[in-house]
Amino acid sequence: MALTRADVAKVAYLARLRLEPEELERFTGQLNAIVEFVAQLQELDTTGVEPLAHGIEVRNVFREDEREPALDREEALANAPRRNDEAFLVPVVLE
Amino acid sequence: MIDPTRATASSLLAEQEAGRVTAEEICRAYLERIERLDGQVKAFLRVDADAALAAARAVDRRRRAGERVGALAGIPVAIKDNLCTRGELTTCGSRMLANYRPPFEATVIGKLRAADAILIGKTNLDEFAMGSSTENSAFGASRNPWDLERTPGGSSGGSAAAVAADLAPLAVGSDTGGSIRQPAALCGIVGLKPTYGRVSRYGLVAFASSLDQIGPFGHDVRDTALLLGVIAGRDAADATSVDEPVPDYLARLDEAPEGLRLGLVREFFGEGLDAEVEAAVREAVRVYESAGAVVKDVSLPHSRYGIPAYYIVAPAECSSNLARYDGTIFGHRAENYEPRTAEEESIPPLIRMMMASRSEGFGSEVKRRIMLGTFALSAGYADQYYNQALKVRRLIRNDFDAAFREVDVLVGPTSPTPAFRFGEKASDPLAMYLSDIYTVTTNLAGIAGISIPCGLTRAQLPIGLQLLAPAFAEERLLRTARVFERATDWHQRRPNLAS
Numbered sequence: 001m002a003l004t005r006a007d008v009a010k011v012a013y014l015a016r017l018r019l020e021p022e023e024l025e026r027f028t029g030q031l032n033a034i035v036e037f038v039a040q041l042q043e044l045d046t047t048g049v050e051p052l053a054h055g056i057e058v059r060n061v062f063r064e065d066e067r068e069p070a071l072d073r074e075e076a077l078a079n080a081p082r083r084n085d086e087a088f089l090v091p092v093v094l095e
Numbered sequence: 096m097i098d099p100t101r102a103t104a105s106s107l108l109a110e111q112e113a114g115r116v117t118a119e120e121i122c123r124a125y126l127e128r129i130e131r132l133d134g135q136v137k138a139f140l141r142v143d144a145d146a147a148l149a150a151a152r153a154v155d156r157r158r159r160a161g162e163r164v165g166a167l168a169g170i171p172v173a174i175k176d177n178l179c180t181r182g183e184l185t186t187c188g189s190r191m192l193a194n195y196r197p198p199f200e201a202t203v204i205g206k207l208r209a210a211d212a213i214l215i216g217k218t219n220l221d222e223f224a225m226g227s228s229t230e231n232s233a234f235g236a237s238r239n240p241w242d243l244e245r246t247p248g249g250s251s252g253g254s255a256a257a258v259a260a261d262l263a264p265l266a267v268g269s270d271t272g273g274s275i276r277q278p279a280a281l282c283g284i285v286g287l288k289p290t291y292g293r294v295s296r297y298g299l300v301a302f303a304s305s306l307d308q309i310g311p312f313g314h315d316v317r318d319t320a321l322l323l324g325v326i327a328g329r330d331a332a333d334a335t336s337v338d339e340p341v342p343d344y345l346a347r348l349d350e351a352p353e354g355l356r357l358g359l360v361r362e363f364f365g366e367g368l369d370a371e372v373e374a375a376v377r378e379a380v381r382v383y384e385s386a387g388a389v390v391k392d393v394s395l396p397h398s399r400y401g402i403p404a405y406y407i408v409a410p411a412e413c414s415s416n417l418a419r420y421d422g423t424i425f426g427h428r429a430e431n432y433e434p435r436t437a438e439e440e441s442i443p444p445l446i447r448m449m450m451a452s453r454s455e456g457f458g459s460e461v462k463r464r465i466m467l468g469t470f471a472l473s474a475g476y477a478d479q480y481y482n483q484a485l486k487v488r489r490l491i492r493n494d495f496d497a498a499f500r501e502v503d504v505l506v507g508p509t510s511p512t513p514a515f516r517f518g519e520k521a522s523d524p525l526a527m528y529l530s531d532i533y534t535v536t537t538n539l540a541g542i543a544g545i546s547i548p549c550g551l552t553r554a555q556l557p558i559g560l561q562l563l564a565p566a567f568a569e570e571r572l573l574r575t576a577r578v579f580e581r582a583t584d585w586h587q588r589r590p591n592l593a594s
Contacts, residue, residue: 008466015414015469016421017462018439018450027463030524034467037525038403041483044490051485054305054335055492055541056291056566061334075198081428081452090423091432091444 003032099124101589104170104264104318111158111169118158118169122151122213125171129216129262132592137237138247138257140176141184142216147171150213157211165211166325172207173263175254176217177224178309179298180204187300188220188232191426191456201298202330203267203309210325215263218253222458223417224274224302226250227530230521231460239282240590241556245514248278248530251312255282258312259557260592265322266312271303272405273509273534275310276546280509280559283548283588285319285576286312288534290566291541292337294323295330303412304335306405306538315586316547316577320344323569342570351578352571356502357383358393363507363533363561375550375558376508382582383506391502395494400487401536402528407471407484408539414468417461422452429455463524492540499565504575507533509546509559533561543569547576548585557588 003011008028012019019027073086082089099107099121110116126144133139154169174180177187179197181204186192207214221231229237229252237253239245240260247256251268255278258266268275270288279286287310294309301307311322324345329338359380364373384390422428429451434440439447457465471480498505511532520527537544542565549560560579564572580586 003470011466011470011473013450014473015465016418016446016449016453017457017465018447018454019462020454023459023462027466030463031467031470033525034406034463035470038406038480038484041400041403041407041487042479044397044400044483044487046483046486046490049486049489051482052489052492053485054291055488055539056335056337058292058335063331071198078198079195079425081422081426088423091448093443093445 003028003035100128100261102264103314104167104321107170107264108168118151118154118213119148121169122147122171122215125215125263132260133262135238135243135592136240136256136260136262137235138218138253138260138262139173139216140186140219140234140253147213147215154211165209166321167207167210167212170212170265171215171263172212172322173216173218173254173257173266174204174214175220175251175266175268177220177269177300178204178267179300180214180217184217185300186234187224188222188234189456189458189461190233191420193233193427195425197298199298202295202332203326204298206326212325218257218266220253221250222461223300224250224269224271225413225460225464227273227277227527228515228520229253230517231458233458236517239514240592241283242514245516245556246281248281248510248514250274252278254312255279255284255286258282258284258314259590261589264314265318267309267322267326268312269299269307269309270538271306272409272538273531275312276534276544276559276561277510277531279312279546281514281557283557283590284312284314285316285545285547285586286310287319287323287545287569288537288543289323289327289569290543292335293543293567293569294326295328295333295336297330297332301416303409304416305412306409308538316573316580317345317348320348320573339567344570344573348574348577349581350574351386352503352574355388355504355575355578357388357390358498358502358505359390360398360505360507361392361394362396362398367511367529367532368508369512371552372508372510372512372558376560379549379560379579380506382579386578386582388578393498393501393505395498395536397487397490397494398536401491401539402532404484404487404491404539405535406467406528407480408488410464410468411471411481412468414465414472417465420453420456421449423449427456428452460524488539491536495540495542503564503571505563507561509533509561513552513556513558537563542566543572545572545576547579548588549579549583550585551588
């Protein structure tokens with residue numbers, strides 16, 4: 001399959017990336033080359049093969065639901081791009 | 096006194112124990128060498144000389160007072176800058192995290208501090224560990240100490256270059272598809288990717304969580320084993336770390352594995368393999384035969400699907416992991432996110448802020464992988480791409496399982512070529528991806544792998560030999576690597592760096 005510029009623009013929006021027109025052009029070409037390359041996976045008949053999500057198959061690890069020390073507010077806010085005394089500040093969410 | 100910058104970590108421990116050198120003298124020697132040479136190599140993003148010296152003096156004081164000191168007491172260790180150091184910059188080679196100071200510490204960093212290692216500096220990497228040359232670092236590429244016109248490999252290129260140039264005797268890196276082994280090969284040192292779950296990933300900035308693993312670099316197998324022993328082990332903070340006992344990797348290191356059977360992987364000697372690399376690897380196999388190993392041809396028939404499967408699985412996980420960088424909680428936020436087109440006017444301001452922040456904060460390779468992963472996971476394509484890749488991943492692991500019923504350790508080249516020049520592959524993502532052709536399947540299968548120096552090309556570029564072992568067989572892997580090292584002196588070669 002070939003990805004059009006519109007397809008790539010849609011993926012970029014889903015991925016929350018704002019692309020310059022030059023980037024959209026370049027990424028469309030490069031993503032098509034990569035998608036064409038990975039398409040060789042389709043050659044393999046994988047009927048009946050279970051997907052493998054981890055090489056070392058991991059199991060759920062349970063523990064008691066006990067409260068442990070957490071980051072204090074000041075530490076949590078320390079890397080905020082914008083903040084006030086108690087919260088992260090973001091542009092308006094609801095008009 | 097020996098020159099500490101021409102020694103191994105193991106010998107520096109013995110010299111300190113014997114009172115012939117102090118941790119402070121060792122630290123000063125490396126800091127002086129970094130000062131003199133790192134302007135050329137650019138292995139480090141940051142060196143905190145004062146903190147390193149203070150830590151070294153503290154080790155000396157405790158040693159003088161007769162207190163017990165840790166397994167890496169007074170040994171400088173260079174740290175890849177995707178490992179969180181509490182309160183200290185951890186950038187991942189990205190503009191996105193240029194000012195990030197984590198409020199917590201990676202488990203591996205805590206273990207190094209507890210072992211009295213001296214954290215000498217944070218090393219350069221491809222942005223978010225995505226790349227094979229360090230050319231994707233937002234802060235400029237590192238250079239290969241053997242030829243400054245060439246890349247050190249990547250993504251842990253800064254860590255590998257630091258050890259190769261004797262700017263630190265040990266370093267820590269991370270390996271998602273070859274990011275420890277490939278730079279180790281290209282820089283002529285030893286680099287080990289442990290089994291998935293062997294080392295806690297807590298505090299490693301996530302790229303592809305089912306593939307990422309932290310591991311050690313050293314000049315020789317003993318130093319690498321020493322560092323692995325310090326960082327390995329289960330950690331309650333990482334639910335994927337595995338509760339298997341950590342053997343004493345040094346105890347029997349010099350004993351060759353009994354009745355060693357080596358598997359020569361047919362698929363690792365195909366098209367694209369440099370002739371000098373192939374000759375050195377085949378010569379290494381002869382060294383093993385002379386040492387008594389039985390060598391068999393084995394096949395990993397799905398190897399050629401490793402890169403395609405990896406470039407679905409890794410970007411899919413990356414697109415999910417990197418969704419957190421949206422300019423709200425930490426990381427870069429764009430100043431200006433006003434709509435630039437009529438279309439953008441319909442996008443709410445919060446989303447525009449996120450989009451602008453991510454576009455300014457991430458470099459091209461990271462954007463490419465995020466988009467590739469988003470595409471592979473998107474409605475209508477997930478079955479065809481992502482789920483198919485996971486099924487192929489199982490076929491790849493089944494290949495390894497079958498091979499390890501025949502032999503103990505697999506052998507082949509680490510990288511198809513020696514170190515390449517800057518710009519040689521930077522404009523063609525696929526060409527860059529193929530430099531990991533022999534390493535990615537290890538990560539997909541979760542098993543352990545090591546690269547050790549096994550030769551130099553006519554142009555004096557290092558060549559790496561890759562050895563692979565089943566899950567949690569690091570001890571066997573290290574002892575097998577040591578068999579080759581005892582018979583050769585490639586691990587003692589050093590680049591000529593003019594000051």
